[in-house]
Amino acid sequence: MAPSSNSSSLSLFEDQFNVSVMNPEGKKFESVNRVQAVGLTYGVNILLDVNCDLFKCKVGEGLSICLASTLDLDGGRDDGVWDQRGETNLANNYEYVMYGE
8 A cells, every 4th residue: 555656745644653552442334444553754653443344454464544634646625525526636545545644
């Protein structure tokens, strides 16, 4: 799940993470895993809910996570609606994308 070089100029925060715990407080929803991971560069600890039917990960695996204010590769503002025209955007660089507020 390695991003291309485009993503670093668009990102607000980006790091490689190592999954340390799955569902630390037990599994709450059938289709959701709560992933606890530690950033390799900045030592950031995160808890991230992912749809486990769409994206599989397990303890010990690495994740590349990027927070961005837009998916537009030119840095243009999003209008808050998922663009389904099929044009290339930042989401094309990742296997799993969460979009919205």
